Amino acid sequence: MKRADIIVIGAGLMGSSTALWLARAGKKVLLLEKEHHPCHASAVNAGGVRRLNRALEEIPLSVAAMELWHRLPSIVGSDCGFEPVGQVRVAPDDNAMALFEQRVNKVRALGFDHEELVTASEIKRLVPAYAGRCSGGIVARDDGHASPAQTLRAFYNAACAAGAEAAARCRVADIARGENGFLVTAADGRRFNSDVVINCAGAWGGRLAALVDDHLPIKPEGLSMMVTARRPRFLRPVVGVHGRKLSFKQTANGTVVIGGAHRAVLDMAREKTVVDFGEMKQSAATVLEHFPVMKDASIVRCWAGIEGMMPDGLPVIAESPTTPGLFHVCGFSAHGFQLSPMVGCLAAALATGRKPEVSLAAFSVKRFI
Structure with missing residues (x-):
């Protein structure tokens, strides 16, 4: 023993x-x-390496974690593929923008200033390929993504x-x-x-x-992702849209990784997931609605992991x-x-x-x- x-x-x-x-x-x-x-x-x-749009209870933990992400090489000997390209969440209408304004005020009342309310023109500057509805958004400029x-x-x-x-x-x-x-x-x-x-x-x-x-x-859930073939660089920050199931980013090698909490079929007894291609079709439609530049993209792989969800x-x-x-x-x-x-x-x-x-x-x- x-x-x-x-x-x-x-x-x-x-x-x-x-x-x-x-x-x-x-x-x-x-x-x-x-x-x-x-x-x-x-x-x-x-x-996703994000403080943006966290539950308010998680913000102090997330902010402290971000400090460690920026010095990972000294902690684990690798940058873990971390790219601090920023994260953007788009407000597709004025109602969403009003909610974002309320949120930023709450975050600042807690003593944090990493979330920034920005105009529609700033969203266009940050994400020129975005073609969906937009009344503005919120940004965390030092957030980003890394390789899991x-x-x-x-x-x-x-x-x-x-x-x-x-x-x-x-x-x-x-x-x-x-x-x-x-x-x-x-x-x-x-x-x-x-x-x-x-x-x-x-x-x-x-x-x-x-x-x-x-x-x-804890409720186990299967959540799906998909990735495209490499494309010429058109996107820098990670992008989400209020009210839509979309997480959208382009990696350093040109591939585009697409998520948004789309469910997979989960067999917990066998500890296996099966991608639901109906969900993937919905995900692809959401991408095309907001990024028509993706109309000729090729999906090379879909997969799903098992997450533990709390009420x-x-x-x-x-x-x-x-x-x-x-x-x-x-x-x-x-x-x-x-x-x-x-x-x-x-x-x-x-x-x-x-x-x-x-x-x-x-x-x-x-x-x-």
Whole structure:
């Protein structure tokens, strides 16, 4: 039986980031992953690095995370493909623009100024290819996008280099608390012992929580993306449109990555997703409505990942209310990618009895009790 100070369950971005910060704090860490390598939400998401249009409760966490994104090479030895090209959200009509104005005022009342209200002419300057309706918009000029696969690889490798020990194909079947700490048992019979356990199991976080009689109302969802063949550069910032299911960006190699939370068919029993091409057709129609320059684009691949969605859209980053020493860090509801560098830092602080540098009060599991 292997012994560690802390066991982290789930080697996706949240787990790898948490393991990294713990290992650098001198803790002996075991990082358990049920797959051969992480392959769900962490590796196949849209790669948006955004503070723009966050839930107000998430803004302090997102702003702190953005500071880390701008110095990733010194943290994980890679820039993770981060391009701070900005993010834009278009207001297609005056009603949307009024909502944006109210939002920017709320953000500034909290003491943050990263969201900027801009005119229709500024939207046209920033996104000349945009041809949809426009009354203006909001912009976060230092936001951008990064490579999910490169980011996950960088954090995982950095965690292992810092001393975290990874165990693959290690599906956790039981978590028990005893006199000598936690006993974590894998489905194949492997056993692990630690003083602390951190649940970073993503869409499977609710199942892990149930092993200690905690209730996390995480609903697994399949979310789809598609990518085009390379095209001449026509777009710099990441673009979304209020009221429309659209996330639209062009990468450095010229491909265009298209998302917008279009659902896929999810078979959770088999842990598989199937792209719904009716949804992809709707996604393509939305793209053409706003970017007719894409009329001759070729789609080269569609895919879907499995996300863990919470009823209020906010994650849980908190100690278990029933089992001291066990922490839940999951339920990021399709927008955890940008938060991950800072989430790991904060989770490591929680797990080692230190005060997190950003308040986590909004992310308590007790809001569901």
